[in-house]
Amino acid sequence: DAGITQSPRHKVTETGTPVTLRCHQTENHRYMYWYRQDPGHGLRLIHYSYGVKDTDKGEVSDGYSVSRSKTEDFLLTLESATSSQTSVYFCATAQGQLSYGYTFGSGTRLTVV
Amino acid sequence: GENVEQHPSTLSVQEGDSAVIKCTYSDSASNYFPWYKQELGKGPQLIIDIRSNVGEKKDQRIAVTLNKTAKHFSLHITETQPEDSAVYFCAASGTNQAGTALIFGKGTTLSVSS
Numbered sequence: 770d771a772g773i774t775q776s777p778r779h780k781v782t783e784t785g786t787p788v789t790l791r792c793h794q795t796e797n798h799r800y801m802y803w804y805r806q807d808p809g810h811g812l813r814l815i816h817y818s819y820g821v822k823d824t825d826k827g828e829v830s831d832g833y834s835v836s837r838s839k840t841e842d843f844l845l846t847l848e849s850a851t852s853s854q855t856s857v858y859f860c861a862t863a864q865g866q867l868s869y870g871y872t873f874g875s876g877t878r879l880t881v882v
Numbered sequence: 883g884e885n886v887e888q889h890p891s892t893l894s895v896q897e898g899d900s901a902v903i904k905c906t907y908s909d910s911a912s913n914y915f916p917w918y919k920q921e922l923g924k925g926p927q928l929i930i931d932i933r934s935n936v937g938e939k940k941d942q943r944i945a946v947t948l949n950k951t952a953k954h955f956s957l958h959i960t961e962t963q964p965e966d967s968a969v970y971f972c973a974a975s976g977t978n979q980a981g982t983a984l985i986f987g988k989g990t991t992l993s994v995s996s
Contacts, residue, residue, distance in 0.1 A: 804986075811971060861925075868933055871984060873918075875925050
């Protein structure tokens, strides 16, 4: 996971509060992705970015927004957290669109109570 | 869009045996198929990948095969060791409006007992 840092690593928050997860990379990779991992569902794509200020939705984007103001940072925001958003969130980066596969961060475990 | 099915969901083998995990995909335009290994408490790590112009690829004890006609690909691990115990994910490239991202299978939990 060298070069990709996710923060925080763990977070417990209350229903209805906003939450922002951060992904920071030092690889200078153009592409960045947010996935959530849940038992029985594997890894599902939330949002991704193909450059600074260029983002798009994945398969489970409802309730989430993202921002990328510089190459190294990709933020995931839960505007109003719900219990269904309790999950482990992974950030991934890629040098090319699919040229080299993904490098994943260590994950953020989010619990919404 | 792309859909990836992965089987089995759990697999238990004895040390030294072989393990095979199979995936199918739906989008005939997909052309990149990586496999990831995830150990407890860590993020997934790429272990091997294959592109659509190749039928098989090997790296020491692991190999991946691809059948584009049938739209399925498989991971083969030979001479399994306890340290191979982990969750394995297959993935396929998928396309939506703005670009391409990896679509993952639901994972296989491999347990190797000594």
